[in-house]
Amino acid sequence: MRASSLAISIVCGPVVCCYVVFAACFCPGRLQRHTESDDKKRFERRQKVAPRPLPIRPPERCLTLPACLSEKAARSATAPKGKTFEQTQSRLLQLPLELRRMIYREVLGDKTMHIVLKENRLGHLRCKAPSSIECPLGYNGRSLSRECCWGTVDSANIWCPRNGERKRTDGDILPFLQSCRQIYSESIDTLYSTNTFSFSDLDCLRYFSCTILPSRFALITMLDVEWCMSWPIYDTTAQNLLLTNPALYPPNDEATWEATWRIIADMPSLKFIRASLLYFDGFRDTACESKMLAPLFSVTKPDKENFEVHVSWGGDEFPDAPFTLLRPMVRDTLSSDDEAW
Incomplete structure (x- = not known):
């Protein structure tokens, strides 16, 4: 037999x-x-639960108070129709505006906000580490993650709480913002201008740019982007050998990568960017690496010293780049042996 x-x-x-x-x-x-490709299944699931863009709000739903609104304008037909009441009984609002802004910054600012992808919306969690550089960054087999801060993600990189618990992802800041319309108007700019916004998914940054007001998004000054690049991005020879069409599904494709950096290049208030890129074995072809880094050359703010690009592989330098390229340290075994002698 x-x-x-x-x-x-x-x-x-x-x-x-x-x-x-x-x-x-x-x-x-x-x-x-x-x-059926697993990448295709993940892409279809992400598309199904993608957050919707911010709708156009009518004037009567405007939450932010005008910076200066005279009594005559308040009675005009063009004035916002939202009702506002004097908060004379509030001890906080009795303080001078300068002191209130210091309090707002202590409550809302100087933290790292991790933006995570949830079903049909985005979530944000305050980093538990003193700074984003001290927050441990892991790899879950599909993408980069910070499980110590915001739990785990499923196969489509969608946030899921530990043990199925229904934990809020507002960083405990929404109740304060929702307490009073005047407090919201005075403090909302502090939220965006003094925090570092951390993204471990390119789609999160793209969705974030179209789910908040453009004026708020323009206030962001510090950005932290971590991304695990999928093989064979920018390698057309390897892509032609694959049996899948397309070879790469969003957000792992070249189009999403380039669109992300176009969004970053249009952010007017950026003062610091840190991009941490991981690739399983590095770019052996210098031309492929140059194509991958090309979208970053469109970023003009901030200056080179405040634009860090950390990569997990070795290679040549880019002296004319508008960013500081940081590669892993290579130990010189010969010099160490000499020192031992």
Whole structure:
């Protein structure tokens, strides 16, 4: 019985190999119908639960008080229709504006906000570490994650609380902002201008730019972007050898990567950017690495000293780049041996 099975395998083996090669070359769709790409499933799930762009609000729903509104303008038809009451009984609002802004910054500012992708919306959590550089960054097999701060993600990189607990992702700041319209108007700019916004998913940054008011997004001064690049990004030779079409699904494709840096390049108030990039084995082709870094050259703010790009692989330097490229340290074994002698 064993001998007959072995004989059948020897005879049929080449036939099966020839069929696979023929189907891959001339009928790739035939193979794809039998096995659906996991990347495609993740992409479709992310599209299904993607946050919706910010709708256009009517004037009567405006939450922010005008900076200066005269009594005559308040009675005009063009004035905002939202009702506002004097908060004379509030001890906080009895303080001078300068002191109130110091309190707002203590409550809302000088932290790192991790922006996470949730079902049909975004969430944000305050970093538990003293600074974003001290927040441990891990790799869960699919993408970069900071599980110590915001728990785990599923196969589509969508946030899911530990043990299924329904934890809020507002960083405990929404109750303060919702307590009073005047407090919201005076403190909302502090939230965006004094915090570092951390993104471990390119789609999160893209969704964030279109789910908040453009005037708020323009106030962001510090940005932290971590991203694990998927093989074979910017490697057209390797992509042509794959049987999938497209070779890379968003957000791992070149189009999403380039769109992300176009958004960053249009942010007018940036004072600091840190980009941490991980690639499984590094770019062996210098041309591919140059194509990957090309979108970063469109960023003109901040200056080179405050624009750090950390990569996980070695390679050549880019002296004319508008950013500081930081590669891993390579230990010089020869010099260490000399020192030992």
